[in-house]
Amino acid sequence: MTNTPFIRIARIATAASLLFAACGSDKSISEHVALAAIKHYAAANPVYETANIDYGEVKFNQKSDTGLLEAYRALEKGGYVTLELLKERKRFLSKDSTFVYLIKLTDKSIPFVLEKTDKRARVKTIEYALDEDGGVHVEQTGKNRAKATVTLKKAETDFADFAPKGSGNNASFIKKTYSLRFNGETGWEVTK
Incomplete structure (x- = not known):
C-alpha cells in the first residue's frame, strides 16, 4: 500500500513544498x-x-606636516606610492623647512582608489x-x-x-x- 499513486503524489507535493520554502x-x-x-x-x-590624498608635486612643511609626511612614507614602505624629493628649502634662522615631493601612485594602490583626478585621489x-x-x-x-x-x-x-x-x-x-x-x-x- 505504500506505493500507491496517491501516496507518491503526496510525497512529491510535500517535497516540492519543502523545497519551495527552503528557497x-x-x-x-x-x-x-x-x-x-x-x-x-x-x-x-x-x-x-574614504578620505582624499594628494599626489603629484606635494609641498610639506617640516613642523606642521610631519605626521602627514610619515603617513606617505608608510605608504611608500607598503608599496602603494613612490616618493621622490624634488626640492628642500631651509628657512634662514628657522627650525622649519619645506620639502616638495613627487608622489606617484603604484599599481598596488588600485584596489583602494575609488576616484582619481590630476592631483587628488579618493581612497578607502x-x-x-x-x-x-x-x-x-x-x-x-x-x-x-x-x-x-x-x-x-x-x-x-x-x-x-x-x-x-x-x-x-x-x-x-x-x-x-x-x-x-x-x-x-x-x-x-x-x-x-
Whole structure:
C-alpha cells in the first residue's frame, strides 16, 4: 500500500513544498534568510569609509606636516606610492623647512582608489565586512517588507592614517540596518 499513486503524489507535493520554502519563497522571513540576502547584497555593495590624498608635486612643511609626511612614507614602505624629493628649502634662522615631493601612485594602490583626478585621489580608509556570527535582528514591517540589523566588523586599510581626525568611531564594528522586500520570483531581497 505504500506505493500507491496517491501516496507518491503526496510525497512529491510535500517535497516540492519543502523545497519551495527552503528557497526563500515564503513571505515570512527568518534570520537565516535575511542574513543570506544581506550577504548577497553586501558582496555587490561593500561598505567603507574614504578620505582624499594628494599626489603629484606635494609641498610639506617640516613642523606642521610631519605626521602627514610619515603617513606617505608608510605608504611608500607598503608599496602603494613612490616618493621622490624634488626640492628642500631651509628657512634662514628657522627650525622649519619645506620639502616638495613627487608622489606617484603604484599599481598596488588600485584596489583602494575609488576616484582619481590630476592631483587628488579618493581612497578607502576603512572597510566593513559582515559578521555572520554576530547575529541578525529581523523585524517584519509588513507583508512584503522587513528590516534587518546586522553587525559589520571594521578593518583598517593601509590608507587609514589619512582618515579625518575626530570621526568619533572608537568601536571595532558598526550596526547597520537594511530594508528588505519580498519578490515573488526571487524571494527576499535588500532594497537599501
